[in-house]
Amino acid sequence: MTDALVPFTADALAQARSFSGLTDEALRVRAVTAARDKTFPDLWAITLAYLSTDTSGGVRTSPHTLRAYRKGIEVLVDHARDHAWNLLHPGRREPGLYVAALTSSGLKPATVMARVAAASALYRALRWAGATDADPFADVKRPRDRTKGIVKNPPYRPEFVQAMLEHADAQERALVLLMAHAGLRIAEALAVTWADVDLPRRRLLVAHGKGDKARRVPLSALLRDALSAWQAESGTRGPARVFTFQAYSSAYERLRKLALRCGREHEFRGFHAGRKYAGTQLYAATKDFTRVAGFLGHEQVDTTRRYVEVPEDDLDDIVEHFR
Numbered sequence: 001m002t003d004a005l006v007p008f009t010a011d012a013l014a015q016a017r018s019f020s021g022l023t024d025e026a027l028r029v030r031a032v033t034a035a036r037d038k039t040f041p042d043l044w045a046i047t048l049a050y051l052s053t054d055t056s057g058g059v060r061t062s063p064h065t066l067r068a069y070r071k072g073i074e075v076l077v078d079h080a081r082d083h084a085w086n087l088l089h090p091g092r093r094e095p096g097l098y099v100a101a102l103t104s105s106g107l108k109p110a111t112v113m114a115r116v117a118a119a120s121a122l123y124r125a126l127r128w129a130g131a132t133d134a135d136p137f138a139d140v141k142r143p144r145d146r147t148k149g150i151v152k153n154p155p156y157r158p159e160f161v162q163a164m165l166e167h168a169d170a171q172e173r174a175l176v177l178l179m180a181h182a183g184l185r186i187a188e189a190l191a192v193t194w195a196d197v198d199l200p201r202r203r204l205l206v207a208h209g210k211g212d213k214a215r216r217v218p219l220s221a222l223l224r225d226a227l228s229a230w231q232a233e234s235g236t237r238g239p240a241r242v243f244t245f246q247a248y249s250s251a252y253e254r255l256r257k258l259a260l261r262c263g264r265e266h267e268f269r270g271f272h273a274g275r276k277y278a279g280t281q282l283y284a285a286t287k288d289f290t291r292v293a294g295f296l297g298h299e300q301v302d303t304t305r306r307y308v309e310v311p312e313d314d315l316d317d318i319v320e321h322f323r
Helices: 009-020 024-037 040-053 063-082 094-104 109-128 158-167 170-180 186-191 221-234 248-262 272-286 289-296 301-305 316-320
Strands: 203-206 215-218
Touching: 009 040, 024 040, 024 109, 040 063, 040 109, 063 094, 063 109, 063 248, 094 109, 158 170, 158 248, 158 272, 170 186, 170 221, 170 248, 170 272, 186 248, 272 289, 289 301
Parallel strands: none
Antiparallel strands: 203 215
16 A cells, blocks of 8 residues: 555545455455554555545545645554554543643644544544444544634735736636635636636636535636636637646645745745635625625635634724714
């Protein structure tokens, strides 16, 4: 088994299929052996097969989530090896001690919670494989992070977005604006085809959003111009993908280098800050979290609240005129 992160849907599915040919007993033995020997590559491969075939996200599970799970499982296996854990039958107090060890190492609460989520995913995979009935992290106490997510990971600032647009080529400009104006997730942006783009009606179809749900989003004037310019330059039409790169890693590296050209590489924080920028702009104009939720493709408005930066003085003018 390879221990490399599988970045593409087709590769993840191919790896998952390598387990589908096994009998239930053969899969169980494979998982038991991997857990007994604490063999990280095999444990990750089994978890990836489970995530790809037996979860709601399936093969569309985001690369970001896969990286977080992979790292978390690697950390757990190292800890289990160092502390003589029996992964298949962990002691009642061991999960709590593991969380305490993570916390005492100086990790931020959000990182500790990500590690626990990865450990839980591993045990779901082991149960799926029939290797154990254990669910040791079900009731473990997680540290609470009292800092709001929007404070820790705020939207991009307008100056940064403008600088990126000024230095971007035609394709990069379209990508930046699909996030910063249309609010698309990176996986959604990379999946867009020209058939999804309706420039005359100023609309874009997100055919396969999170949870495979479709939605339509409006296109700003700047984004329409960017898409038109890139289409004219690329010469592609119809069912062809808008972007020449499809991998998350390729898109990330493309924008990282763009930020470097701007002299603002220290401000680049991936793709989600662009979505937050779009959500914050829309909320500033509408003051309506429900409409922003629909725009971003969120099922719950509470999720949207974590994407929108609301100024501390947002109510000043309203309160000023109380009678």
